[in-house]
Amino acid sequence: MKDKKTIHLDFNNMMADTIGLEHGITEQELKTLAPVANRYVNDVKEERSRGKLPFLDLPYQKNITTEIINTANSLKGKFKNLVVVGIGGSALGNTAIHTALNHPFHNILTDRERKSFPRVFVLDNVDPDRFSGLLDIVKPEETLFNFITKSGTTVETMAQFLIITKRLRDRLGKDYKDHVITTTDSENGTLREITRREGFRSFVIPGGVGGRYSVLTPVGLFSAAMSGVDIVALLEGAAFMDKVCKSDNLWENPALMGAALYFLSHTKKGKNIVVMMPYSNALSGVADWFCQLWAESLGKKFTLNNEVVHTGSTPVKAVGVVDQHSQLQLYMEGPYDKIVTFLAIKRFSKEVSIVSGNDIESDLVYLKGHALNNVMNAEFEGTRLALTEQKHPNCTLTIDELSAFTLGQLFYLFELQTAYAGKFYNVNAFDQPGVEAGKINAFAMLGRKGFEQREREIDIQLQRAQKKYHI
Amino acid sequence: MKDKKTIHLDFNNMMADTIGLEHGITEQELKTLAPVANRYVNDVKEERSRGKLPFLDLPYQKNITTEIINTANSLKGKFKNLVVVGIGGSALGNTAIHTALNHPFHNILTDRERKSFPRVFVLDNVDPDRFSGLLDIVKPEETLFNFITKSGTTVETMAQFLIITKRLRDRLGKDYKDHVITTTDSENGTLREITRREGFRSFVIPGGVGGRYSVLTPVGLFSAAMSGVDIVALLEGAAFMDKVCKSDNLWENPALMGAALYFLSHTKKGKNIVVMMPYSNALSGVADWFCQLWAESLGKKFTLNNEVVHTGSTPVKAVGVVDQHSQLQLYMEGPYDKIVTFLAIKRFSKEVSIVSGNDIESDLVYLKGHALNNVMNAEFEGTRLALTEQKHPNCTLTIDELSAFTLGQLFYLFELQTAYAGKFYNVNAFDQPGVEAGKINAFAMLGRKGFEQREREIDIQLQRAQKKYHI
Numbered sequence: 038m039k040d041k042k043t044i045h046l047d048f049n050n051m052m053a054d055t056i057g058l059e060h061g062i063t064e065q066e067l068k069t070l071a072p073v074a075n076r077y078v079n080d081v082k083e084e085r086s087r088g089k090l091p092f093l094d095l096p097y098q099k100n101i102t103t104e105i106i107n108t109a110n111s112l113k114g115k116f117k118n119l120v121v122v123g124i125g126g127s128a129l130g131n132t133a134i135h136t137a138l139n140h141p142f143h144n145i146l147t148d149r150e151r152k153s154f155p156r157v158f159v160l161d162n163v164d165p166d167r168f169s170g171l172l173d174i175v176k177p178e179e180t181l182f183n184f185i186t187k188s189g190t191t192v193e194t195m196a197q198f199l200i201i202t203k204r205l206r207d208r209l210g211k212d213y214k215d216h217v218i219t220t221t222d223s224e225n226g227t228l229r230e231i232t233r234r235e236g237f238r239s240f241v242i243p244g245g246v247g248g249r250y251s252v253l254t255p256v257g258l259f260s261a262a263m264s265g266v267d268i269v270a271l272l273e274g275a276a277f278m279d280k281v282c283k284s285d286n287l288w289e290n291p292a293l294m295g296a297a298l299y300f301l302s303h304t305k306k307g308k309n310i311v312v313m314m315p316y317s318n319a320l321s322g323v324a325d326w327f328c329q330l331w332a333e334s335l336g337k338k339f340t341l342n343n344e345v346v347h348t349g350s351t352p353v354k355a356v357g358v359v360d361q362h363s364q365l366q367l368y369m370e371g372p373y374d375k376i377v378t379f380l381a382i383k384r385f386s387k388e389v390s391i392v393s394g395n396d397i398e399s400d401l402v403y404l405k406g407h408a409l410n411n412v413m414n415a416e417f418e419g420t421r422l423a424l425t426e427q428k429h430p431n432c433t434l435t436i437d438e439l440s441a442f443t444l445g446q447l448f449y450l451f452e453l454q455t456a457y458a459g460k461f462y463n464v465n466a467f468d469q470p471g472v473e474a475g476k477i478n479a480f481a482m483l484g485r486k487g488f489e490q491r492e493r494e495i496d497i498q499l500q501r502a503q504k505k506y507h508i
Numbered sequence: 509m510k511d512k513k514t515i516h517l518d519f520n521n522m523m524a525d526t527i528g529l530e531h532g533i534t535e536q537e538l539k540t541l542a543p544v545a546n547r548y549v550n551d552v553k554e555e556r557s558r559g560k561l562p563f564l565d566l567p568y569q570k571n572i573t574t575e576i577i578n579t580a581n582s583l584k585g586k587f588k589n590l591v592v593v594g595i596g597g598s599a600l601g602n603t604a605i606h607t608a609l610n611h612p613f614h615n616i617l618t619d620r621e622r623k624s625f626p627r628v629f630v631l632d633n634v635d636p637d638r639f640s641g642l643l644d645i646v647k648p649e650e651t652l653f654n655f656i657t658k659s660g661t662t663v664e665t666m667a668q669f670l671i672i673t674k675r676l677r678d679r680l681g682k683d684y685k686d687h688v689i690t691t692t693d694s695e696n697g698t699l700r701e702i703t704r705r706e707g708f709r710s711f712v713i714p715g716g717v718g719g720r721y722s723v724l725t726p727v728g729l730f731s732a733a734m735s736g737v738d739i740v741a742l743l744e745g746a747a748f749m750d751k752v753c754k755s756d757n758l759w760e761n762p763a764l765m766g767a768a769l770y771f772l773s774h775t776k777k778g779k780n781i782v783v784m785m786p787y788s789n790a791l792s793g794v795a796d797w798f799c800q801l802w803a804e805s806l807g808k809k810f811t812l813n814n815e816v817v818h819t820g821s822t823p824v825k826a827v828g829v830v831d832q833h834s835q836l837q838l839y840m841e842g843p844y845d846k847i848v849t850f851l852a853i854k855r856f857s858k859e860v861s862i863v864s865g866n867d868i869e870s871d872l873v874y875l876k877g878h879a880l881n882n883v884m885n886a887e888f889e890g891t892r893l894a895l896t897e898q899k900h901p902n903c904t905l906t907i908d909e910l911s912a913f914t915l916g917q918l919f920y921l922f923e924l925q926t927a928y929a930g931k932f933y934n935v936n937a938f939d940q941p942g943v944e945a946g947k948i949n950a951f952a953m954l955g956r957k958g959f960e961q962r963e964r965e966i967d968i969q970l971q972r973a974q975k976k977y978h979i
Contacts, residue, residue, distance in 0.1 A: 045978060045979075046978060046979045047978045048979075049974040049975065049976060049977045049978065051977070054974050054976070055973070124829070124830060125830070125833025125834055128830075140641055141637060142641050142644070145616065145645050146644075162789055162829055162830050163880045163883050163884050164787075164789045164880075165856040165858045165859065165860045165880040165881050166612060166789070166790055166858050167789040168860055168880055169858035169860050170612035173613070173617075174613045174616050192875070192883065192887075193829055195872055196862055196878075196883050200860060200862055200880075203863065227869050227871055230869065248833070288979070291979040309781075309843065309845055310781065310822055316635075319637055328834065329833075329835070332835050332838035333834060333837040335838075335842075336838025336839070336840075336841055337837075337842070338841040338842075347841060347843045347844060348842065348843065349841075349842035351824065351838060353824055358595070358633055359595060359599075359632050361943060361946060362595045362597070362800075362943070363596055363600065363800035363803060363804060364799070364800070365942065365943050365946060366804040366941075366943050367803035367806075367807025367820050367822060368807070368942075369807075369945065370807055370818060370820075370941070370942035371807035371808070371809075371818055371819065372818045374780050385635070385637050386636075387636045387637050387639075387640035387641075389640050389671060390671075391670050392674065397670065398698050398701065403954055404663070404666065404670060408636070409635075409639055410636050411954065412664070412667050412950075412954065413634050413636065414953075415949075415953035416664075416946070418953060419946045419948070419949030419951075420946040420949070422946075422966065423945035423946040423949055426945070469837045471836065471838075471840030472833070472836050472837050472840065474894035474898075475832060475887070475894040477890070478886075478893050479883075479887045479889075479890035479891075480874070480890075481890075482885075482886035483874055483875065483878060483882065483886045484874055502520065505520065505523075506518070506520045506522070507516060507517060507518045508517045508759070508760065508765055
């Protein structure tokens, strides 16, 4: 595998050897954890072989890939806009791929510059101003809407579905169906039911793949293919990382080591904040995607010896160089409550050199001849060194270049790392029971049938609520 | 002041009365803090009267406002693009204003739809791919570049200045000067020096106003005025909040109460994470701006009884409804290590109703007739209630509507709250010594004169560095 470009994990600055015993992890601590880690890898393998972890097999779904590519090809040039309507796991993966691989101002390019690939918008909120703003700029006749909801009942997505399809029907009559493509469960849910009745084009989200693990299903792949992303390379990258992480030896499996490092620094060293800091604007969407994956998978309560335990570290996105001028002061001098993971790219696609005239000011002369790449790199190395000197734990994932192949690797690496972390933390990394209460409250307040009892309870509670403290 | 629209702070759900003693603050704790808080208000007043806190007087700088408006008017219609080049405090305020007050897809609207106001881009990174991507889409002859750096020497901004002005000169010859406007210190720094020599249009950042407190100087106001924002109303909002917060009584001053609540929940209840969660896409930029303000002002170390104390809570941005599907699981079931501040808007500018045909699916029928505003509001109230029932501390700032006037209030409120918090934490809320080390390292690596010694030290250190731990 050494001939293929892969991700390099450097965790020297997480270790006591480098940053001292108070904040660093010892080799002994890792060695003690190794047999447990070994068992977890084998547990995961065994669950996978029983079909319990289908997200791990997504890189190998050749039929679906072909279907997506064929559909995208057949639609090429027919639409100026693709609007993805989804929220959470149905939006973050899409945004991560577009931000990483398309032109940074893709939606502002002309049709010709975009090579007739559509503009891509991800509508991930019911904010009326944003929703209405988007409808201002996309004409129904030029637009394909991809509605994505695993359950087929997500309130935000279905509310938008009702409004948008009404507008499409009013404008386009029966032809409106050609402007809708749905991505949902194969059998269940309202959106599947409507899809069948109306005869919409549709993709299936494979059973057992939760939203935050679904980027490599049609959820993420269709809009990627529509905008010209090489989804075969994306899946090959994921498959490659699957092989890289096949070892059950902690010292050879980067996903396992990542999980172990985050877990130990949290539970042994009290670092309850996990900063994901790409030195790249293009990777900022991956950081947002990771923040959902980590938070929703591991932020859990469970009962241990009759006591309720609340666990999970809080992920925070930062972007280099930008956040050196925003968050770095806190990371440097503030409490020792966080670890930083840098994502670094060795070579950017573009080279921009600072070649100025001879009249360059003497105190800027040091910049002359440097490429922006060097400036970016010096800032990254300078910051990493400064944090390390202050004994703040940090590790670095480096990719040679950003491509569909390396992005696929990153997705798979982080998903597997999160699954392993679920084992370390002893939680189910695949459910999200904590979001139900808020949903039920919202249903009750919107007057949904079957929630009348809760509606009355809320009324009583809001009447009783303290209203004493306000200014 | 009751006739004017102001911000309402509801902190019932921060209090022990509502969420219990383990996580909630008692009225007695606030009462104990009140005399101290009172003294801090008077300290701030006294420092302000001695000219030590000039950011507090920015709402009253009529001359500068007039100058900005006149300049913006004189440039109206001349440029298709305004590119703001700045980083940290020279970028976040700009982005916050545009995101809040301009059309959500401002840069995609046609010239006519934008009423000839320019497209606005904020170039806040030296990422070569993003930089080069921006230059792809803005033609020099149609573009005005506003370079912003307080010190006049910021490496990222000056690197971009050198590249951009070279390109402008190559393309436009002597006329290139009309495409540059600088915003920097009145006297010091390389950018001021070059501005004088070249005769660029220029604005002054008032002395003693640090980057993160500079949104109401030409730093934030010029690009706002250029894109049609009513900067007079913005400043009137800030002045209004100045009056709202004039009381030295903790119970009557929302900025002071905010500072006290965050401080007590951190130091007495161990909440080291501060989530800022607007239920509005338009306010997401304000949340980012707040994250810099809070982190860089309060993330500090100081010496107390010969011991070094590291302080500062970590701000995190979340956006409602979106992050209910990403972070809420962690907030609900995860550790009790955070407080959430909701920003809520009573009325959005747009109403979008869900009016669908009679064929609406029976399990979506509850949505019929609702406006998206109602859905948004039910989600917010549902989430707030669910968090409160789980005893997670939260407070809410509500504005009637989002406008220049209420945005100005928010800026001033958070700045003043941060200044008060500096007093509570006993730190200087106006410096950022912790970022120097990283800067010096970067200078050394880029070969800047005067940093040769550090360059050698870094070389030795990198050679000696552990390279043992990597995969």
